Amino acid sequence: MKVLIIGGVAGGATAAARLRRLDETAEIVVIERTGYVSYANCGLPYYVGGAIKDRAKLTLQTPESFRSRFNVDVRVRQEAVAIDRAAKTVAIRRLEDGSEYAESYDKLILSPGAKATVPDLPGMDAKRLFTLRTVEDTFAIADFIEREHPRTATVVGAGFIGLEMAENLTERGIKVTVLQRGGHAMPTLDGDMAALVHNALREHGVTLMLGAGVTGFEEREDGGMRTLLKSAAPVDSDMVLLSVGVTPESDLARDAGLDLGLRGAIKVDEHMRTSDPDIYAVGDAVQVKNFATGDAALIALAGPANKQGRIAADNICGIPRAFKGSQGSSVMKLFDGTVASTGLTCKAAEAAGLGFDYVLLAPANHATYYPGSSSMTLKVVFERSSGRILGAQAVGREGVEKRIDVIATAMRARMTASDLTELDLCYAPPYSSAKDPVNMAGYIIENVLEGRVRQVTWDDVAAVAEKGIRDADEAESPRPPLVLLDCRTDGEFARSHIEGALHIPLDDLRDRLDLLSPDWEIWVYCQSGLRSYVACRILEQHGFSCANIAGGYGFYEQTALDRSVRTDGVGPCGMAAE
Amino acid sequence: MKVLIIGGVAGGATAAARLRRLDETAEIVVIERTGYVSYANCGLPYYVGGAIKDRAKLTLQTPESFRSRFNVDVRVRQEAVAIDRAAKTVAIRRLEDGSEYAESYDKLILSPGAKATVPDLPGMDAKRLFTLRTVEDTFAIADFIEREHPRTATVVGAGFIGLEMAENLTERGIKVTVLQRGGHAMPTLDGDMAALVHNALREHGVTLMLGAGVTGFEEREDGGMRTLLKSAAPVDSDMVLLSVGVTPESDLARDAGLDLGLRGAIKVDEHMRTSDPDIYAVGDAVQVKNFATGDAALIALAGPANKQGRIAADNICGIPRAFKGSQGSSVMKLFDGTVASTGLTCKAAEAAGLGFDYVLLAPANHATYYPGSSSMTLKVVFERSSGRILGAQAVGREGVEKRIDVIATAMRARMTASDLTELDLCYAPPYSSAKDPVNMAGYIIENVLEGRVRQVTWDDVAAVAEKGIRDADEAESPRPPLVLLDCRTDGEFARSHIEGALHIPLDDLRDRLDLLSPDWEIWVYCQSGLRSYVACRILEQHGFSCANIAGGYGFYEQTALDRSVRTDGVGPCGMAAE
Structure with a gap:
């Protein structure tokens, strides 16, 4: 059996190693476009930041080590350019000289990954504009920093790579501005939780601009970069990192007529088989099932890619194994x-x-x-x-x-x-x-x-606050007068509280119920939501209508802090949006 | 409804708080023998060691704070001495003056915990012999250390409390000897894993004696303690901590005729109800179901106790809730x-x-x-x-x-x-x-x-080694000549290896298969077991009979180190056992 694998990182490398362990006699060929295989792609930002100091640590596996351990024919700096499904061959181009040859397969595994999304904007060819995907990209950025000593950087996009790079550039002493088109950083979080991320970024000296639509880039006369924004003044910096997401690398699959799904991702069944029974696909290029909903999803993460590579190898070797979906579990260090x-x-x-x-x-x-x-x-x-x-x-x-x-x-x-x-x-x-x-x-x-507590959110509070807490027009709304009750200690209340909130410390509540009216709707908060829950249990059992404000004052403070310093669509100089 | 709770820590305190949240009108009385409620019992060793410096931190909740927040009548330094199930009253003794009174209940929750097991040995009344269960015990030990500056301590028993105290006494600069009757520390571990604990203890200067049966204690003339051993010389030290396990406190339940189980623990159903439908019991005093086997078990841990307290409260308030068993999940810091x-x-x-x-x-x-x-x-x-x-x-x-x-x-x-x-x-x-x-x-x-690898253990190796590796008498055993194969690198092998092992680095294996005979039984090891698994896959597919040694050389080194320095039943002076 001859298995040809396109892409030698994560899913492709895992598939090759597992195939060999399962079948000592198979012929296994790995084609990798870059100069490196099975490299530490999730570690790349930390090389830029200096936490990982040794280049060799990023590339522990080499084509040679992979060959000696797994007897796999690894060919780097070669690119697959076309699949002939009828002939079961792939046209391979040697990037050094552009020459091409055909490689045959019994089974083909596509593990091409996803490329950094590059929007069609003016100035994309600027020398100081970088993207980060490969070891080569990493060394280019690190070498640039060593050579040019940039003092400022603009990071476009506030997903994993954008924020990891914002941290690592900051660690190098570079002042970073992060531009995010959407209303908050990190699509894996809701906006309220992202507020905590926004605050952490600012606390560490990163300038964050939300709602910042980039319209293009210019190279300034002094050699620096200018990032143009739709609704705010341009942002100048010594370098730009573009990290606005990734796009499945599915050109090869599309040209070969394989079924594609969401955003052009390669469709596979749960055995990682494409619409061609002799072609498997794994990793960031494939469409998976969202485990929680069952819906089709794109989830570009190393964990699933590695698992899928192994599953493809197992199925090729006759061991039935299924990938049942991805939850997108992820973690990011942020300072x-x-x-x-x-x-x-x-x-x-x-x-x-x-x-x-x-x-x-x-x-x-x-x-x-x-x-x-x-x-x-x-x-x-x-x-x-x-x-x-x-x-x-x-x-x-x-x-x-x-x-x-x-x-x-x-x-x-x-x-x-x-x-x-x-x-x-x-x-x-x-x-x-x-x-x-x-x-x-x-x-x-x-x-x-089980109905033991009704909860409201700070969004609910904000919505009501616009109409005036406690003075809500009863004619307009059937809701009774709303009272915010702060049940924290005197010291906590004195430090800060919601304007207009009534204050009764939890431990005094039973003795001071006469301060409250059964006609009121009482929304209670403490610092985290735990004491206010106890307060709600007391109030409800004494016949009051009440709700617990989820997340408490601590969460309010964080989200309010975020709102107060947001510069949505506004340049760093405070210029108004269009 | 009136609920009487015996024991105001963990399960009892949780039950009281939950009861109040569920029923604002219930009368809730908590009887606690010590002077403290809801204290940080798992933190007590860390007060002795100095990581927790403030006494108040151990006792964040006080009878007063509990009363003001939960309107619970907490009576400390009072002890339940008898239950009259027919009258639904409990006789309570005030420890200050010995006077007694009867307290009635509609529902009774027993949360008496487990006491430090105190074996019936000579010298148990020595002043410098301590046990650790309560805040009072903790302060007694800490005060003793402050006052007497002991330089040496003997800890009898190597369970959680024994080892946490060994660590914390060491942190105070005290030289600790741990005596363990059984063959290894920590009954929650198998002996092989416990070897890693033994090594860590020794690495941090703790003397560990295994198989050390204590026969009694003596107060020396100079004021110090002498711990007598069955099979070795006595151990002298300035203080002794006895931590040989805990025994359910079920005298009250037994005297009231409630059904008891394992080692006298109180029997409860999954709603935490005892054989009397008006009496519940929770925490270290009750018999639970081992979640993995379904068998009856005693598991004295704070997590299950807290959960059970809440479940008892729920069931008393008409919310059906079940405790489905305990897995005994636990963690311990060790240096x-x-x-x-x-x-x-x-x-x-x-x-x-x-x-x-x-x-x-x-x-x-x-x-x-x-x-x-x-x-x-x-x-x-x-x-x-x-x-x-x-x-x-x-x-x-x-x-x-x-x-x-x-x-x-x-x-x-x-x-x-x-x-x-x-x-x-x-x-x-x-x-x-x-x-x-x-x-x-x-x-x-x-x-x-799935049969892709056969594994053997170091125990298997040891068993064979006694008969001589590679020279096993074929007449005696049907097993073919056994060869140990070390597939680590030259450098790793040179550093140390198993005597008599053949050495072929994994990456050279395919080229050197001619060194091996298909008649051999080959047991392969690397450092952790991963490379040797790859080696086994190569060997097996080339027709060799092989097995992977679980845990690799790293585990062998750890367990061998433990064996080499064990002083089972041997005194610290190296005197031979009986």
């Missing part, structure tokens, strides 16, 4: 913080037409009496009708991705909120709390679903 | 390391009569090309017939308890090894690898179950 998520955001749940709700909590990563604890913000999205967990997002420091991994595992088992409450997780004071944050999320969802 | 486990050890699986096997791997906690990675040792036990995961143990540094939490969640969903391979976990270089250690464990188990 001293961690951002992680799995499954659906609220936005994605809404787009999927699911009846969903969510809870927000701010648990400590471990027992607060043990030194070094920090709190994280955890948002868990669930299906209203079933309590099934649909997704989770978390921002914090230590222990963030642990909780997302646990929830990702629970989602894999289609667990509900009640199941989360029962999870038997490791506890000792340096690691967690007796009720782990994941258990707590389950409890809160259970309380919501 | 700069972490030890965690969930579910069954091999020993426990064997005792339960399950057909099991296990895999051992030594994955890095995150991508090795990103700075600061460390490797962990992960042992995963599975059911042979079904591939269902039965338990896992891990020892390492960062990321250890994350993997155990993920596996604990997978076990909750009764997942198999194949399910582990499919888990969609968070990956970025600072956090994990594209194939997470949990995925890897799944892959390895799949390879074992």
Whole structure:
């Protein structure tokens, strides 16, 4: 059997190694366009930043090492240009001299990946405009920094690569401006959770412009770059990194007449087989099933790519194996913080037409009496009708991705909120709390679903606030006068609070119920949402109409801080938008 | 409704708070024998060690704060002495003056915990002999250290409390000797994994004596302590901490005629109800179901106790809720390391009569090309017939308890090894690898179950080694000549290797197969078991009979180091055992 693999990173490299382990006699040929195979593609930004100092560490595997260990014929700097499905050959071009030859296959695996999306804008050929995908791209950026000592950089796009590069350029002492076309960074988060990311970026000296539509680039006379914006003054910098997403590399598959799906991604069945039974495809170039919804999705991540490579190899060798879908579980270091998520955001749940709700909590990563604890913000999205967990997002420091991994595992088992409450997780004071944050999320969802507490969000508060809290026109609205109740301590209230909120510390509440009217609608907040839940239980049982404001004052402060300093579509000089 | 709760820590405190949130009008009385409620019992060793410096941090909740927040009548320094089930009253004794009174109940919750097991040995009343359970015990030890400046301590028992105290006493500059009656520390681990714990203890200056049966204690004339051993010279020290396990506090329940189970623990149904429908029991005093086997078990941990307290409260308030069993998931900090486990050890699986096997791997906690990675040792036990995961143990540094939490969640969903391979976990270089250690464990188990590799253990090697590797008498045994093959690099082999092993680096193996005979039985090892697996796949496909040695040379070195310095039943002076 002869297996030809197009693309020698992640999925392709995994497939080659697994094939060899399964079949010592197969002929395995890997064609790789770059000069490197099985390289550390997720580590590339950290080479630019200097955390990874040794070039060789990015490329631990070489064509030679791969050949000696796995007896695989790795051909770098060669590109597949056409598939002849009838003849079962692929035309390969040697990039050094442009010469071509035909390579035959019994089975073909396409693992071409996804390329950095390059919009059709003026000035895209500027020398100081970079994208990051390959080892070569990385060295080009790093060499440029060494040579030219840029003091400022503009990063266009605030996804994983954009933000990892913003961090790593900052680590090199470069002042970074991030331009994001949409209303918030990181499409894997909802806007409210992204606010925490925005604040963290600004805290570390990154300038963030949201709603910033880039219209083109210019090379300035002094050699620098100018990034032109649709609705704001242009942004000047010594270099630009473009990271506005990725596009599946499916030209080869399309030209060969293979079925394509979303945004041109290669369609595969659950065995990673394309519409041609002798051609498999894996990794960022293929369309997968979103595990939570069953819908078609594009999820460009290393984990699924590696799994798919192995699955393709197994099926080729007669071991039936299926890829059952991707949850898009991901984590990103952001300076001293961690951002992680799995499954659906609220936005994605809404787009999927699911009846969903969510809870927000701010648990400590471990027992607060043990030194070094920090709190994280955890948002868990669930299906209203079933309590099934649909997704989770978390921002914090230590222990963030642990909780997302646990929830990702629970989602894999289609667990509900009640199941989360029962999870038997490791506890000792340096690691967690007796009720782990994941258990707590389950409890809160259970309380919501079983009607023990009604929750509202800060968005609800904002919507009402526009009409004037407590003075809502009763003629206009059937809603009774709305009162915000702050149940934190005197000290917390004195430090800051919502304008117009009534203040009764939780521990005094039972004695001061006479301050409240049963005719009011009372929305309660504390710092994180836990004490206000206790307050709601007291109020409701005493006949008051009340709701708990999800996320508490801590979350309000974060989102308000973000709103107060946002420069949506406004240049760094504060010039007004169009 | 009036609910009387005996015991105001963990389960009892949780039950009280939940009851109040569910029922504002209930009368809730908590009786607590010590002077503290809802204290940080898992944090107590860290107060002794100095990581927690503020006494108030251990006792964040006070009877007063509990009363003001939850309107619960908390009575400390009072002890329940008898239950009159017919009258539905409990006789309570005020410890200050010994006076007694009767308190009535509609529902009674017993949360008395488990007491430190105190064996019936001579000298148990020595002033410098301590146990650790309560805040008072903690302050007594800490005050003793402040006052007497002990230079040496003997810790009897190497479970959680014993080892946490060994660490914390060491942190105070005290030279610690740990005496363990059994053959290894930590009953939550198998002996092979415990070897890593033994080594870590010794590395941090702790003297560890295994197989050390204590026969009594003496107060020396100079005021110090002498611990007498059955089979070795006595151990002198300035203080002794006894931590030989816990015993359910079930005298009250027994005297009231409630059904008892294992070692006198209180029997409850899954609603935490005892044999009296008006009496519930929770926490360390009750018998639970082992989630993995369904058998009765005693699992004294804070997590289950808290969950059970909440479940009891829910059921009392008419919300049907069940405790479905405990996996015993636990984690312990040990100096700069972490030890965690969930579910069954091999020993426990064997005792339960399950057909099991296990895999051992030594994955890095995150991508090795990103700075600061460390490797962990992960042992995963599975059911042979079904591939269902039965338990896992891990020892390492960062990321250890994350993997155990993920596996604990997978076990909750009764997942198999194949399910582990499919888990969609968070990956970025600072956090994990594209194939997470949990995925890897799944892959390895799949390879074992599907017959792609045969594995043997170092125990198997040791058993054969006694008869002489490679020279096994063919007349005695039908086994062909056995050859150990080291497939590591020249440098690794030169550093150290198994005496008599043949050495062929993996990358040279295909070219040097002529060095091997198809008549041999070849057992292959590398450093962690990964390269040797690749070697086995090559060998097997070329017609050789081979097996992979689980855990590799790294695990061999750890267990051999432990064996070489063990002082089983031998005093610190090296005196021979009886």
